[in-house]
Amino acid sequence: MDGAELTGKNVLITGASGFTGRHAVAYFKSVGAKVAAVVRRAGVHSFGEGVAVHVCDLNDKQQVRQLINEVQPDYALHLAGKNSVPDSWSDPLLVLETNVMAVLYLLDALRSCPSARTVIVGSRLKYTVEPGRKPEPPHPYSLSKALEEIVSLSWMSLFGQQIMLAEPGNLIGAGPSTGICSLLARHVVACEQEGKREAFRLSGRDNTRDFLDVRDAVRAYATLLVHGTTGTVYPVVSGTERSLGEIADTLLSMSEAEVPVRWDGASSGPDGAGKEEELSLLRKLGWQPQIPFAQSLQDILSDVRRKQGGGTQ
Amino acid sequence: MDGAELTGKNVLITGASGFTGRHAVAYFKSVGAKVAAVVRRAGVHSFGEGVAVHVCDLNDKQQVRQLINEVQPDYALHLAGKNSVPDSWSDPLLVLETNVMAVLYLLDALRSCPSARTVIVGSRLKYTVEPGRKPEPPHPYSLSKALEEIVSLSWMSLFGQQIMLAEPGNLIGAGPSTGICSLLARHVVACEQEGKREAFRLSGRDNTRDFLDVRDAVRAYATLLVHGTTGTVYPVVSGTERSLGEIADTLLSMSEAEVPVRWDGASSGPDGAGKEEELSLLRKLGWQPQIPFAQSLQDILSDVRRKQGGGTQ
Incomplete structure (x- = not known):
């Protein structure tokens, strides 16, 4: 669509x-x-x-x-x-x-x-x-x-x-999100701009979640408005599980700053998102995620840098 | 209790x-x-x-x-x-x-x-x-x-x-009920007092319902308040299916008046009330219906006669 x-x-x-x-x-x-x-x-x-x-x-x-x-x-x-x-x-x-x-x-x-x-x-x-x-x-x-x-x-x-x-599922993107990606991005930018030294606490590196860019989700909603079958419940997920470790590594690699992070939770495993038959419902309508994960993280980081530019949060 | x-x-x-x-x-x-x-x-x-x-x-x-x-x-x-x-x-x-x-x-x-x-x-x-x-x-x-x-x-x-x-289930008794027993009782009394000739329409004679006197139901609620197990759904029924034919015959036998009734619906069978295991929930707490069906009908009729005494409804 x-x-x-x-x-x-x-x-x-x-x-x-x-x-x-x-x-x-x-x-x-x-x-x-x-x-x-x-x-x-x-x-x-x-x-x-x-x-x-x-x-x-x-x-x-x-x-x-x-x-x-x-x-x-x-x-x-x-x-x-x-x-x-x-x-x-x-x-x-x-x-x-x-x-x-x-x-x-x-x-x-x-x-x-x-x-x-x-x-x-x-x-x-x-x-x-x-x-x-x-x-x-x-x-x-x-x-x-x-x-x-x-x-x-x-x-x-x-x-x-x-x-x-x-x-x-877990939508990520620029703006007033309280999701893990946005919180970590704000910490990264605080380290860049204020030299923050307090560690950001995260649970287990292996804990995984299904993340989807909010713009992909919005296109999914638009697809459902026009082509969805009435009475159907559509999961709006990427189908890809990503670990907190991958998120942290990717976000930290996008910054020159030294960003302290502390892993102190047990691994809780995947959150059960994205079974194939669930995903296929929206794909049959022609929708699929378009924005690469790294791009989502980069856009979040850019948005935070712009907004925290004056040192305010 | x-x-x-x-x-x-x-x-x-x-x-x-x-x-x-x-x-x-x-x-x-x-x-x-x-x-x-x-x-x-x-x-x-x-x-x-x-x-x-x-x-x-x-x-x-x-x-x-x-x-x-x-x-x-x-x-x-x-x-x-x-x-x-x-x-x-x-x-x-x-x-x-x-x-x-x-x-x-x-x-x-x-x-x-x-x-x-x-x-x-x-x-x-x-x-x-x-x-x-x-x-x-x-x-x-x-x-x-x-x-x-x-x-x-x-x-x-x-x-x-x-x-x-x-x-x-179907609670019956004196007062502002819109159930079948009360409606038919009002018709009986209208025939007694006003010589009403219009037939009261009923569905099939064999259609059955589970009727319970409202006073028995109130005692059931009181029993539950004091002795009920929290989180349990208690059916409040008599356990006895009675046909519309039996109701009409009993009510009409309680009056000297000529009461026209028209049966013009198909039989729809029992309404599925009163399975044994359902009934046992309240009986285990010591409750059981006490008021005989004929007594319930007689009390409804007396109540209607008293209230319709002045010809008003």
């Missing part, structure tokens, strides 16, 4: 000011879509020209209805949500309200646009509910993502809506 | 002005509990002396927190909820808000009373979520009851609360 199908289309993006949201707005704008960027709070949002910014509290169903009425989206990409596991312990109700009810408010409002196609972005950390077994989610966040999937697919079935689910 | 364990205890009952709620308030009062009857709207509630009425919108989490703070319940019986399948189609969001989020608000507020024991009253119409299969609930109501169970058991697991689930 080259994005031509999206030219001139109304694309609604929630969570537009978040890590993935910013990349999504940039992508859909670049292929000529009319982007409606939904943010929670008014403020300085540098989405550039041609992007309509909508301030909306997605936990308020009246505001959501009005938003959909105004935008009349052809496509809706739902990225907004609470994504912190620790926060889900300190305010579990807010996580459920945001990750379950707000999704319902959005989907219900979209019933007024029967031809709209929607991608709900879930999480591979979701808990799996099994009949006859007491649910024991590890944290409120995993419960919220389980319910998000159930209500999304149920709304599709009950009201005949066109809804696809995306389940990204 | 004779109810002595409940004497002097703080018992919170939500949905107190509903069909089951009124019977629940009467029962807990009769065994000497300090009853906090929770209703949505202020108004004339004839619970009698010794019952504290609390007006609370359970969809407002601040109000719910304040309620629990005030009552400090030893036991909480959650009967409130939206229970109409047709209404769940016309306002699906309200059904999810009420049957899922309001339950969460209640359970979350109850975390401040760690020794409280809670019974959440679900429904046998709940949809069963199965992993690997797209959820296809028949109506939003069944989805809401599925989620109610999942979130209740999850809260139990996440926060170590003492929560039991009750799943009543």
Whole structure:
């Protein structure tokens, strides 16, 4: 997919000011879509020209209805949500309200646009509910993502809506990410610019994760919006497991600075990402990752260097 | 259980002005509990002396927190909820808000009373979520009851609360029920008092249902509050299937009036209630139905005769 199908289309993006949201707005704008960027709070949002910014509290169903009425989206990409596991312990109700009810408010409002196609972005950390077994989610966040999937697919079935689910793994890239690659890149740049000497703590060198560039993920979401099969849950992963050792070595090789790192965790092995049959779902639609891993790391590092240029973080 | 364990205890009952709620308030009062009857709207509630009425919108989490703070319940019986399948189609969001989020608000507020024991009253119409299969609930109501169970058991697991689930079948008894027994009783009394001639339409004579007197159900809930095993889902049924034909014959035999009835539906067979292993869960705790079926019907009829005495309904 080259994005031509999206030219001139109304694309609604929630969570537009978040890590993935910013990349999504940039992508859909670049292929000529009319982007409606939904943010929670008014403020300085540098989405550039041609992007309509909508301030909306997605936990308020009246505001959501009005938003959909105004935008009349052809496509809706739902990225907004609470994504912190620790926060889900300190305010579990807010996580459920945001990750379950707000999704319902959005989907219900979209019933007024029967031809709209929607991608709900879930999480591979979701808990799996099994009949006859007491649910024991590890944290409120995993419960919220389980319910998000159930209500999304149920709304599709009950009201005949066109809804696809995306389940990204570890997305990496420039911007406000709290993932391991971004944190380590910030440490590298702090060493470059401030001569920082405190060691960055990492767990076992052999621990592996499936990393995907956030721009590849955004293209996957776009592919699903246009070509996805309604009611399907699509894993959005690279299919390649990389070790923390490889990440550290690559990032450190991109800097002249001396960067102290301490390995003090046990190896926990792979995180189970990227089974072949899962990967094939998106590849059948013509999508595959395009950005080499080293390029992703280089772009993160450049972004941090630019932003930490003045010595501020 | 004779109810002595409940004497002097703080018992919170939500949905107190509903069909089951009124019977629940009467029962807990009769065994000497300090009853906090929770209703949505202020108004004339004839619970009698010794019952504290609390007006609370359970969809407002601040109000719910304040309620629990005030009552400090030893036991909480959650009967409130939206229970109409047709209404769940016309306002699906309200059904999810009420049957899922309001339950969460209640359970979350109850975390401040760690020794409280809670019974959440679900429904046998709940949809069963199965992993690997797209959820296809028949109506939003069944989805809401599925989620109610999942979130209740999850809260139990996440926060170590003492929560039991009750799943009543077809409850019958005096009061504002919209079940088949009450509807037919009202028709019988209309024929007695107004000489009504329009036929009451019923489906097949052989269609069977499991009916349980609401007073027996309330004793089951009380048993669960005191003796139930946390995290267990208890079916609350009589274990006896009765045909619509038997109901009609019994009710009509209790009246001198000529009561026209039309059978015009196909037989759909039993509704699958009351498997032995399900029944045994509550019987092991010492509960069993006590009120004979004919007595239930007689009490419904007497109640309707009294209320329709002035020709009003």
